[in-house]
Structure formats: structure tokens, C-alpha cells
Amino acid sequence: DAKTTQPPSMDCAEGRAANLPCNHSTISGNEYVYWYRQIHSQGPQYIIHGLKNNETNEMASLIITEDRKSSTLILPHATLRDTAVYYCTSGTYKYIFGTGTRLKVLA
Amino acid sequence: ETGVTQTPRHLVMGMTNKKSLKCEQHLGHNAMYWYKQSAKKPLELMFVYNFKEQTENNSVPSRFSPECPNSSHLFLHLHTLQPEDSALYLCASSQEAIIQGLAGGTDTQYFGPGTRLTVL
Secondary structure, eight states: OOOOBOOSEEEEETTSOEEEEEEOTTOOTTOOEEEEEEOTTSOOEEEEEESSSOEEOSSOEEEEOTTSSEEEEEETTOOGGGOEEEEEEEGGGTTOOOOOEEEEEEO | OOSEEEEOSEEEEOTTOEEEEEEEEOSOOSEEEEEEEOTTSOOEEEEEEETTEEEEEOSOOTTEEEEEEETTEEEEEEESOOGGGOEEEEEEEESOOOSSOOSOOOOOOEEOOOEEEEEO
8 A cells, every 4th residue: 555645636837836745654764755757658757756855856856844744846847748647655665656646737 | 778678568468378578677776676557547566576586576466477587687477367467567677675664775766668468
């Protein structure tokens, strides 16, 4: 069973920031949070991961709350190509992908 | 070739056939994984290999038989499959499979494009 919870779907206007939340309340102190995305019928693609500090790379930013029980993936300027299912995984269950959040970027 | 490759990309087989899926990673990783993704369902972890040793079998039926001859190659041998086995089969690799997360290290997974399997 997945040990993360995410909203099933979200819409975002093109060019706006997309903020995707994830709850991982059972995470332990030394376990990372990982984010992946899957564009229709392709293999999932790694986006970013973090432990407790906020992280940023060329694809996205990751904000982790101080208690580490939740995180938010931020796509700063969403494009149509960011339409995908976004998965958050963490801790012992990091190989278990839940249903993710289906993000639709609208023109 | 770079990353994780899978062959074939598409496979149609009858219930009595025997076929194999192949995965190859060119990342120097030591862990490899098989996942199954049925239509409109989440990814299901099937098998995990760490340094060529199987460390996880997620209650997969015996008609699916994995083989990991070395850290770069992973096979999934298929025999007497059922129509409900039709799905996208994904292979992934990572530096090392840290199953329990005890070490606190990272093991980012890199996925192949998948094999679309149809069982008639």
C-alpha cells in the first residue's frame, strides 16, 4: 500500500505555477521524499528528491515542511508539456507508487 | 545507448506462448526493478534485484519468472499468461536498492520506456 496521499487531479493555467501537495506522515527522519512524473504511457521520469531542506533543480522546486510530514512540488511556469501524472514516494515505501496527481495544464 | 532500454516495445502473445522481456541499463547501477501498470491503475512493484540478488517478490504469480544475470540486464520470462496480464511492463534501475531506508541514502530510480504487452 502507498504510504503517501495526493489529490487525484489538479488543473493549472499555462504559464502559472503548479503546486502539487503530498502527505507522507509516516516518513522517518533519514528517509527521502522523491517525486516522479509519468506522461501518458511512458516510463516515469525522476523530477527531484529531498530530505528536509528545500530543493531546486532545472525542472522544479521541492518544499518540505519542518515536521517533514508533507511536501509540495512546484513547477514554476507550467507548460502544456507538463501535463502528466505526478507521483510522490517516500521512506520505506519509496518503491510503491500510489495513484498520484493527474495534472492538466490548460492553454 | 544511454539510460534504461527495454525490448520489445510492444508484444502480443497467446495464452500458451512463452516470451521474454528484456531490460538493459547503461547507468552503472546495481539495482533493477520490474513494475506492472494495468490500464488506469497505479504502478505495481513486482520484483527487485540488488547486486543480482532478488530481494523482493511482491506476491507475483509464478507465470512471471525474472532473471538477472548481471547488474546491467534484467529479464522477465512469461509463460501461460492470462488476458488480465495485459499491461505496460516497466523496468527501472537505481544505484542501490535501499529497501528499508535504514541507511538514509538515496536511490533515485530511472525508468525505461516500457513494454506494452497484450495477451490474447
